[in-house]
Amino acid sequence: MKNSTYKAKTAILSTVNNFDLYKKSSALYPADIPSYVIDGRNGMFGIHSIVYMMKIFKNKDIDWLILMDEDALFINSDKVFPLIEYMAVNDYMISGMRDGGMLPERSGSPYSMNPYFSVINLKKLKEIWNKKEMLENHYIKDDEFDDDLSGLKYTYDKKSMSEPYYGFYFWLKRKGMKLLYLDISLPFKEDQITNIVHDIEGDPILYHTWFSREYGDKRGRHTARINKVFEEFKLRENTGIAPIIYKDSLFPLKDRFRRFKKNTRKRFRNLGIIK
Structure with a gap:
C-alpha cells in the first residue's frame, strides 16, 4: 500500500459554524496531517465555501483534501x-454521499453529493478550476x-436544484470527471438522521449527525440527539496540530451585494429592459 505517500500531501478542511462541536470532533482527525478551518459563522458555507476553498489552497502544495463538517465523527x-x-489509481476526482435517495432526510438531487464529507483530488481540481464556468x-x-x-x-428528485452547490458537482460531471458515490447506513433505530459513511470495502469511516447549525438550541430535537452520538466516543483532548483558520470578514457584505445584483437583473428581465 502507498498510503504514506498520499498522506504526505493530504490535508483536512472544515467549514465550521459551531466551534464547540468542532473542538470535540476534530480530536478524532488524523494527527499527522494539517487541518484548515473556514469560519462559517458569518453565513459562508456550501458553494461559497467551495469557491473560498479554491482561493485558500490555490498556491498550497496539497494534492488531496478531505472535507469534514464539525458534526461528523471519524x-x-x-x-x-x-x-x-x-x-488515485482509478482516476476519481471526488468521493462522497449522494444528496438524494440515500437518507430519509435528504430527497434532493441524486447526481450531486452532499459536502459534509468528501475526498477531493485537489491537484487535479486546481488544473481544471474555472470559477465563472463552474458557477454557470x-x-x-x-x-x-x-x-x-x-x-x-x-425519495429523490432528478430535477432538484435545491442546493446552490449542486452546480459544482454537475460541472464536474459535465467535464467528464469521475465521481465515486459512497454507501451509507443508518446505525440507530431511534435516530433515522445520523448515518455512517462506508469505504469501498464496506468498512465504516465516520458518523454524520447533521443539523450542526441547530446544535445548542434547547427548543429543538437535535442538541440531545447529537450529544447522544458524541457520547458514544470517549473523546480525547485535542492534542493534534492546531488548525489554520480562515475567515472572509467581508463575505456578508459581498453576499448582500451579489443578491442585490441578482435580484436587480431579474427585475430588469421581467420588465424587458434586458434579456
Missing part, C-alpha cells in the same frame, strides 16, 4: 488513506446523466 480516520489510494453550471437537463439509481432506497 470512526477510523485511517480508512481515508486507502480510499485516497483507490481514487447550476442547471439540470432532463435525463442528462445516466447514473444507475436503481439501488436508492429513499
Whole structure:
C-alpha cells in the first residue's frame, strides 16, 4: 500500500459554524496531517465555501483534501488513506454521499453529493478550476446523466436544484470527471438522521449527525440527539496540530451585494429592459 505517500500531501478542511462541536470532533482527525478551518459563522458555507476553498489552497502544495463538517465523527480516520489510494489509481476526482435517495432526510438531487464529507483530488481540481464556468453550471437537463439509481432506497428528485452547490458537482460531471458515490447506513433505530459513511470495502469511516447549525438550541430535537452520538466516543483532548483558520470578514457584505445584483437583473428581465 502507498498510503504514506498520499498522506504526505493530504490535508483536512472544515467549514465550521459551531466551534464547540468542532473542538470535540476534530480530536478524532488524523494527527499527522494539517487541518484548515473556514469560519462559517458569518453565513459562508456550501458553494461559497467551495469557491473560498479554491482561493485558500490555490498556491498550497496539497494534492488531496478531505472535507469534514464539525458534526461528523471519524470512526477510523485511517480508512481515508486507502480510499485516497483507490481514487488515485482509478482516476476519481471526488468521493462522497449522494444528496438524494440515500437518507430519509435528504430527497434532493441524486447526481450531486452532499459536502459534509468528501475526498477531493485537489491537484487535479486546481488544473481544471474555472470559477465563472463552474458557477454557470447550476442547471439540470432532463435525463442528462445516466447514473444507475436503481439501488436508492429513499425519495429523490432528478430535477432538484435545491442546493446552490449542486452546480459544482454537475460541472464536474459535465467535464467528464469521475465521481465515486459512497454507501451509507443508518446505525440507530431511534435516530433515522445520523448515518455512517462506508469505504469501498464496506468498512465504516465516520458518523454524520447533521443539523450542526441547530446544535445548542434547547427548543429543538437535535442538541440531545447529537450529544447522544458524541457520547458514544470517549473523546480525547485535542492534542493534534492546531488548525489554520480562515475567515472572509467581508463575505456578508459581498453576499448582500451579489443578491442585490441578482435580484436587480431579474427585475430588469421581467420588465424587458434586458434579456
